[in-house]
Amino acid sequence: MRRAYADLLTLALVMLAPPAMADDAPTAPRVAFRLEYAAPSGAQCPASSALAELTSAKFRYDAFPDAARASLSVTVRRAAGRLEAALVARDDQGAVQWEETATPRWKCDELVEDVALMIYARFMTPKGETPEAWTLLVSQEPSQAPAPLRAPSPAPSPPRAPEPFASQPPLPATPTPRVPEPPFRRELSVAFVVGLLDTPATALGGAIQAAARWPWFSLGVEVRGAVDHRGEVAGDPVRLWLGGLTGIPCLVVHSRVRTCFPVAGGFLQATGGEKLVFRTGTIQPFAGSGLRVSYDQPLSQALWLRAHGEVLLRMKGALLGNSPRSAWESPVVLPSLAIGIMWSP
Known part of the structure; x- marks a missing residue:
């Protein structure tokens, strides 16, 4: 009889317990822009997708989603026989928040690489800090639905001893430094x-x-x-x-x-x-x-x-x-x- 009362008490406590917290932590705030890209004809410039891929690879996420509030325009133009790029970033109200001009280059693909590096250097946020508010991507909070009851998980297995001859992970490749161009x-x-x-x-x-x-x-x-x-x-x-x-x-x-x-x-x-x-x-x-x-x-x-x-x-x-x-x-x-x-x- 006492065992039956104990079982009923346990079931009541489980039903009245608050929902479990989600395993995944909320996503960190991200910098995002709508990309506007223009290049002169005959300049042999890469497509806008190439610039987006180069920049996103540095941020490790898609930095140019369609839902971004801020915009970033990159305009390639000719200057004294070379090619330069004008960068202008605006907030969701259209106000200019940042503008810069890339160093002129002879080749447009090298200029686009410089532009991607300039964007990352300007808007990269150190860990633990919050990006500027006008650059943030607006995301909707996920709806919180009550989590279903889950059966008790089995006891974790004891940790395995490391293998004596486990292979070490490969070291990241060292980027090859770019050879400086001659002044002419x-x-x-x-x-x-x-x-x-x-x-x-x-x-x-x-x-x-x-x-x-x-x-x-x-x-x-x-x-x-x-x-x-x-x-x-x-x-x-x-x-x-x-x-x-x-x-x-x-x-x-x-x-x-x-x-x-x-x-x-x-x-x-x-x-x-x-x-x-x-x-x-x-x-x-x-x-x-x-x-x-x-x-x-x-x-x-x-x-x-x-x-x-x-x-x-x-x-x-x-x-x-x-x-x-x-x-x-x-x-x-x-x-x-x-x-x-x-x-x-």
């Missing part, structure tokens, strides 16, 4: 050149140029060669070869346009018929300086189509002929045109 961008180009007045007729040839480019300035060296197969002096056919070296300092006035001030020097070699007498020899030096304007059209991330027009003012020109009256002399103004391919890694 290397360029190598080849071009087809047309010299309109360099010789008695039109001279055709080619040029190879190597240059270093900074955001607002470039400096290059060009080797040029051309030949005129159809020239005539006083009715006698003449063939001329041109070879020269040009120093090309330039001002970068736009991401695709440069204004250059070439200084050129070289030699002209001529051969002709028996009646033609060269007044100063068959190999003659020439020199000049002037103005060049070039335009670059991107074909890919590292390949560009380049065209330029140039006008040199003769400082020293070639002089040839079979008499003073019929002598040919290099004009004072020497225009030329060129089109080619420029490679910039």
Whole structure:
């Protein structure tokens, strides 16, 4: 009889006991934004999903849910031949709470990596601290339903002794440090050149140029060669070869346009018929300086189509002929045109 009363008392205590607490602790407050991403066409920039994945990987959760109150806009734009990104964070009222500009980069994928790191460095919250209120993701509290009665859990089993030869977990990989970029961008180009007045007729040839480019300035060296197969002096056919070296300092006035001030020097070699007498020899030096304007059209991330027009003012020109009256002399103004391919890694 006493045992029956004891059983009834135990059952009553179980039924009147408060519901058990949930095993999982409430989720810590999280920083979250609605991402707005824009990049110029032709810049070979990653998609917005790539930026979201890079940033979320650093926070270890989705930092850009659709339900976020705050917004973060990332606008990639061109700046002096490079690409930079403007970051603006706003609260749910549209007020600007943070804005920053990423350091310009030559490649857009590297710029996007920098942006992800900037976002994490700005809004990362140390453990135990609460993020800024305007950045928090609003989440609904889960409804508390009474927990069902559970049968008593069995007694925990005694802890197992560690295995003597258990393998150690692998150490995390050490990130490879990024090699710093040089302060300039290397360029190598080849071009087809047309010299309109360099010789008695039109001279055709080619040029190879190597240059270093900074955001607002470039400096290059060009080797040029051309030949005129159809020239005539006083009715006698003449063939001329041109070879020269040009120093090309330039001002970068736009991401695709440069204004250059070439200084050129070289030699002209001529051969002709028996009646033609060269007044100063068959190999003659020439020199000049002037103005060049070039335009670059991107074909890919590292390949560009380049065209330029140039006008040199003769400082020293070639002089040839079979008499003073019929002598040919290099004009004072020497225009030329060129089109080619420029490679910039």
